[in-house]
Amino acid sequence: MVLEDSLTLDPPKEASLWRSEPCYSLSWQVGEKWHYIAGDCVEKPSRIDQGPVEFRPHSYFGLNMVLSGTAVYRDWRDQRHPLKPGVVYQRLPDASHSVDIASDCEWCEVYLTLRKRTVQHLYDLGLVERCPVYYVRHPELLLNQYTEILDTLSHANTVHMPQLLVQIQNLLIAIREDAEQSTDPDPYRKIIADACAIMDCNLHEELDIEALAADVGMAYETFRKAFKERKGIAPGAYRVRKRIERSCILLRTTTLPVNVIGEKLGYSDGFAYSAQFKKLIGMAPSAYRLAH
Numbered sequence: 641m642v643l644e645d646s647l648t649l650d651p652p653k654e655a656s657l658w659r660s661e662p663c664y665s666l667s668w669q670v671g672e673k674w675h676y677i678a679g680d681c682v683e684k685p686s687r688i689d690q691g692p693v694e695f696r697p698h699s700y701f702g703l704n705m706v707l708s709g710t711a712v713y714r715d716w717r718d719q720r721h722p723l724k725p726g727v728v729y730q731r732l733p734d735a736s737h738s739v740d741i742a743s744d745c746e747w748c749e750v751y752l753t754l755r756k757r758t759v760q761h762l763y764d765l766g767l768v769e770r771c772p773v774y775y776v777r778h779p780e781l782l783l784n785q786y787t788e789i790l791d792t793l794s795h796a797n798t799v800h801m802p803q804l805l806v807q808i809q810n811l812l813i814a815i816r817e818d819a820e821q822s823t824d825p826d827p828y829r830k831i832i833a834d835a836c837a838i839m840d841c842n843l844h845e846e847l848d849i850e851a852l853a854a855d856v857g858m859a860y861e862t863f864r865k866a867f868k869e870r871k872g873i874a875p876g877a878y879r880v881r882k883r884i885e886r887s888c889i890l891l892r893t894t895t896l897p898v899n900v901i902g903e904k905l906g907y908s909d910g911f912a913y914s915a916q917f918k919k920l921i922g923m924a925p926s927a928y929r930l931a932h
Contacts, residue, residue, distance in 0.1 A: 664793035668801055676755040677804055679790050683748040684709075684741065695738040701759040701768070702731030702751055703811070705779065705786060709747030714738045715772040717872075726779035728815055730772060733759070737772065750786045752808065761805075767812040774819040782818065785811045828866040831856050835867065839875070843883045844906040849875045884920045887913070891929045898925045 665678035695714060711723040716735040723729060723739070731737065733756040741747050754762075762768045776782060789807045792800055835856050839847065852875070853863035867875045883905045890901045902913025902925075917925045 664790055664796070666793060666796045666798070666801065666804065668798045673757060674755070675758040675801075677752070677758060677793070677801075677808070678754075679750070679752045679786075679793050681707075681748070681750045681790070683746065695736055697734045697736045698731050699733060699756055700731065701733050701754045701756065703753075703808075703815075704729050704731070704749050704751040705782065707748040707750060707783075709741060709745035709749075711739050711741040711747070713773055714740065719772075721773040723773070726776060728774040728776060728779075728782065728819075730768075730774075732768075732770060732772075735770070750783070750790070752786070752789060752811075754808070762809065762812065765809070767809055767816075769816070774815050776815060776818040778818055782811065782814055785814060828858075829870065831858065831863075832867055832870050835863070835875070836871070836878070839879050840882055843879075843886055844904055846906065847879060849879075880916060881920065884917055887917065887925065888921070888928065888932075891925055892932045898929075901925070 663680045665676065667674055667676045669675070697716075705728045706723050706725050708725055713721040713723050713729050715721065715737050716732075721729070729739070731753075759768065785807070789804065789811065792804055792807060796804060835852060838852060838855075849864075850860045853860045856863070858866070864875060867878070871878055873881065887901050887905055890896060890904070891898075894901075896904075898914065899910030902910045905913065907913035907916070914925055917928070921928060923931070
């Protein structure tokens with residue numbers, strides 16, 4: 641159960657006073673590129689003036705858990721999400737957002753931050769979603785993982801880098817699994833995610849969107865509206881985009897003729913495939929292949 645007032649944290653240090661620099665950090669170099677992981681536990685007493693709330697992107701990835709206090713997270717879609725103890729929120733690189741902390745609360749949070757290039761492999765593994773906020777059921781278990789990571793960071797050197805990355809991966813997995821079982825204030829988020837998982841598969845087959853809506857337990861018009869609000873695109877257009885994205889991979893990685901690729905993705909003929917490809921990508925499939 642998410643605690644309403646606060647969570648007890650026993651980190652390897654006292655919470656810092658809204659410091660701009662994290663207490664624990666590790667940097668290492670791969671080739672000519674530097675990677676970076678940091679973490680801290682910070683608090684903001686209500687007597688400190690928060691100042692104006694900035695709505696802007698960050699160059700780093702952040703994974704934060706609220707320990708005490710309340711706030712509102714405004715994401716890049718201008719949607720607002722309530723923050724309270726036990727809630728995990730993400731700062732996604734290059735995605736504008738803001739956190740408006742209530743002026744009459746004692747705010748405390750524990751966080752991890754990674755350089756954009758450092759977190760890229762987590763994106764590649766599918767461990768980082770464009771989900772601004774996770775409402776989890778067992779924050780105390782996740783908090784233990786945060787504490788273990790801070791403890792590793794407190795004495796880390798480059799030898800500990802693989803261990804840290806594994807710990808962070810395990811934390812991300814635990815957050816997602818715990819959130820999937822929680823009560824989400826957005827009643828359609830998981831339904832749309834499940835629908836997308838279906839739509840991403842078997843791209844060569846025709847898909848009846850109305851039947852899909854019925855399968856996930858929604859009226860078609862409600863499903864279509866909810867889908868577009870969350871994905872920014874209609875269900876049918878989403879399916880087309882996935883087909884074209886898949887064809888881009890085949891064009892780059894195989895020598896299959898263009899018309900064969902179109903057939904593999906369910907197009908009646910190469911002309912229909914080429915026309916739709918050009919409409920979305922801005923060039924013909926053959927030109928795309930040459931360019932890549």
